[in-house]
Amino acid sequence: MAKHTADSLGGAVLIRGTGLLGTSIGLGLSKAGAQVYLSDPSPSAQAVAVDIGAGAPLGEATTDPAVVVIAAPPDVCAAEIADALQRYPNAVVLDIASIKVALLEDLQKRVAAGELTAEQLSRYIGCHPMAGRERSGPVAARGELFTSMPWVICRRADVQEAAVNAALEIAHTLGASVSYMDTADHDASVALISHLPQIAASLVASRLQDTRPESLALAGNGLRDVTRIAASDPSLWVQILSGNAPRIVEILYGVREDLNRLINTMENPTGPGARLDIAQLMSEGNTGHARIPGKHGAPPQAFTKVTVIVDDTPGQIAALLADIGRIGINVEDLRMEHSAGHQVGMVEVAVVPGVRDTLIESLTEIGWKVVQ
Amino acid sequence: MAKHTADSLGGAVLIRGTGLLGTSIGLGLSKAGAQVYLSDPSPSAQAVAVDIGAGAPLGEATTDPAVVVIAAPPDVCAAEIADALQRYPNAVVLDIASIKVALLEDLQKRVAAGELTAEQLSRYIGCHPMAGRERSGPVAARGELFTSMPWVICRRADVQEAAVNAALEIAHTLGASVSYMDTADHDASVALISHLPQIAASLVASRLQDTRPESLALAGNGLRDVTRIAASDPSLWVQILSGNAPRIVEILYGVREDLNRLINTMENPTGPGARLDIAQLMSEGNTGHARIPGKHGAPPQAFTKVTVIVDDTPGQIAALLADIGRIGINVEDLRMEHSAGHQVGMVEVAVVPGVRDTLIESLTEIGWKVVQ
Incomplete structure (x- = not known):
């Protein structure tokens, strides 16, 4: 640069x-x-x-x-x-x-x-x-x-x-x-890529207000990822959402239509065409998700993931990444698996697909427990 | 164990x-x-x-x-x-x-x-x-x-x-x-903590199907987190969603009510009480999000975050974590910031609040660029 x-x-x-x-x-x-x-x-x-x-x-x-x-x-x-x-x-x-x-x-x-x-x-x-x-x-x-x-x-x-x-x-x-x-394109873009996810996160998180702790204890990364931004500052977001309301509301009409279709289907899940309806929503989600660009503008989903088990003690992840560095492989992304109450964890490492097998072999040789 | x-x-x-x-x-x-x-x-x-x-x-x-x-x-x-x-x-x-x-x-x-x-x-x-x-x-x-x-x-x-x-x-x-x-409690729990997030992710991702690439290029971690599980297998999820439809649909009624309220408000964002309505949804999201337990069953949001700038080359994150390990601090969670087209990245490290200042001081001394 x-x-x-x-x-x-x-x-x-x-x-x-x-x-x-x-x-x-x-x-x-x-x-x-x-x-x-x-x-x-x-x-x-x-x-x-x-x-x-x-x-x-x-x-x-x-x-x-x-x-x-x-x-x-x-x-x-x-x-x-x-x-x-x-x-x-x-x-x-x-x-x-x-x-x-x-x-x-x-x-x-x-x-x-x-x-x-x-x-x-x-x-x-x-x-x-x-x-x-x-x-x-x-x-x-x-x-x-x-x-x-x-x-x-x-x-x-x-x-x-x-x-x-x-x-x-x-x-x-x-x-x-x-x-x-263009000014209008900008606001329409952020309505979709920033304001809609914020609203979805808040709508999902809002449902958790009265949930029993035993249920919440089962929460995995899916719930955590979807609701992470629901922790955002309400006073700032009120200004953003009301300021961009015309663009956002157009998108919410589409969401409401999909949601109504899904609710109608799920009220009678054994009815004719019900499964096809659900499959269609899921596969539309697949299609939309696949269009989000990857890191460095790389094609979406260009990276493959390898999961390694680590003890949850200081230096463990560092030792793992140091070993990966010595193998000469760049870590494109890294996620830690969360689950409540545990002292052993999993680290998911994203790498370019070409080096996946080398990485798994080399890590296993050094003594790491590789899950994938 | x-x-x-x-x-x-x-x-x-x-x-x-x-x-x-x-x-x-x-x-x-x-x-x-x-x-x-x-x-x-x-x-x-x-x-x-x-x-x-x-x-x-x-x-x-x-x-x-x-x-x-x-x-x-x-x-x-x-x-x-x-x-x-x-x-x-x-x-x-x-x-x-x-x-x-x-x-x-x-x-x-x-x-x-x-x-x-x-x-x-x-x-x-x-x-x-x-x-x-x-x-x-x-x-x-x-x-x-x-x-x-x-x-x-x-x-x-x-x-x-x-x-x-x-x-x-x-x-x-x-x-x-x-x-x-209990069997019924189990299905009601997963409807909320697993099936609802899946549906929300698919609904949001579905909206991206026709978005222009220039808009998608602005996508940040918010959109990526909310839609990550939208990549899931439709055929498996059709079985899960239709099999648990009675529990899920009850939750979706609540989501639809909130969504309708929000749409009504945003159709007339300068109307009386409009801002209060939006603030209420946001703050209900805050409340729900705060109830998700942290790692190790720790109280939610028990960790504080420190962001460090790294070059996107092999071994950089390892070197950072090795330094953190030498300082004697345990990394509770780690996220990499994504943004398309860049060779410099940010790593967000979660630690217990008591060690935050030590961590920032020590890392800065060694020469790391700490953003927070």
Whole structure:
């Protein structure tokens, strides 16, 4: 990956909003040599971000910023963008909210109402860095947060090329992987690949509220995987889901249709065609799943899995992976099997299919118990 | 874990069905010293199981088995159990199918019809070893498949104590972790913790069938986790879902109610109470998710996560884990971050909260880039 510095930003960067993402951007840009200023409505959040080296407080700025990054919650993003476009007449303004259509519509309304000019709006470019984590706030921020993660730039016909270039420069400086997408396509895409899984996880997890502990004790990786993101922050997701509601609801109609068909079938599971109906849903799931790209953009399911039994003591997995490294094989993915109450575990290692037999043979020779 | 041998089974074990699970049981019991016989309607499946050491072909049996394990597909299980109970008047007969109510009802109907006697049925004990894998067939079988995995024994008032003991002995010999459950409770439990997640994964994955590749390229771990089990075998799942339909459909009614509420809300996302409705679904998901037990039966979410950046080259993760092992900290779980097209990755390591700061400090000192 080419190393980027912040030389070509053409001036200072102001980051408005010093939560997890804003502070992480500040840290990354500061490390790359950019002059970064920070502001946040919460003085303590701003102070923490300054203290950990994400930038200087805005009060110290002697000139106007060349780029303003709006890292505010979705709900206040449009007002923040409009304010920055007016306040800094020469700056590129970009935001990093995870939904874009409603935001742009809000800004376009402000143009129609004469509150913003078309020139001002042409300096705004929407971005969506697809990075995040379970913790929030500036304390959790790290400059490497965006390394290798997708960063969508939402190009528009009315946006200045300088704005696109500034967004590209910032994304590259942070080590992110840029793709371009139309605003509407972006929101439709995230409705499907991000918002729908979130809703499904919450719907399934919600059913567990009154389950007896004995039943939950049987939970395996299937339930854990499907519900993992159900632990997400409700207040953020309320803003995302309501902000992207028109795109999401279209997808939910399709889910409801499938669910109704399945319920009708399962109310009479021995009726004519019932099994075919169930098989069809399952096989449609197979088809959809197979389309998700693999790691490194490799074809889906390009890796084969080998399961090894390990004691659950410090260093065991390390020893296993060290042995695999010595054999000269790259681990493409790794999962630990969970089951409650056990001191012996299984580790599932994904490798390219060509090395599978070598791996199994070599590990077995060294004394590892290989399940597959 | 106490080591078990097969001494106390009181005779030979016949395994009917040499797929993945039957053959794995044969391998495990044979290794523990039991006399195992195998039979399968497919001569080639039986031959493979014999060849890899899971047992001898049934034709060589000189005496009746003490235990018969029915490892047949759900659809033919009841007939197989009934046949074994009649054919071997002194044997305990157990099955390992993942649903139990329909099976028992079928057997009870045979008693009512005079086809089986109550004495015969009292020698039947239902088991559900919760182990499996993505590959199937005897070639994928391993004797260690059940190590530390849950093994449910479905006790009934009318079952002989000898049958329960034989099931317990087999489960212990295979290293599984036994729990007892009423037949109806078992099926209601798996409907919720296994069948519902499978349906949700298939419903979400099904929506991806016509998605453009550019959208799928943005897929993150959320989508991957939620849809992972959507790759499961349709023909097996048709049998499971239709066999447990009455329990599953009750749960799906609740899901449909939540989904309808959400759709109504999202059709008018700025209406009164809309945000509260969405927040409520999200927070119910939080509550349900928090009830899933952690590894080793630890309280849910008992682990804290530390993310480290690694190059995607052989040995990197091993080196990281070796360093963590040297620091003396046990890795409770490990996940690799996926994103398409990148050669640098993130590894998320779960540890007990008390060691988090030590881990971050020590790793940073050694030169690892710690994100959290």
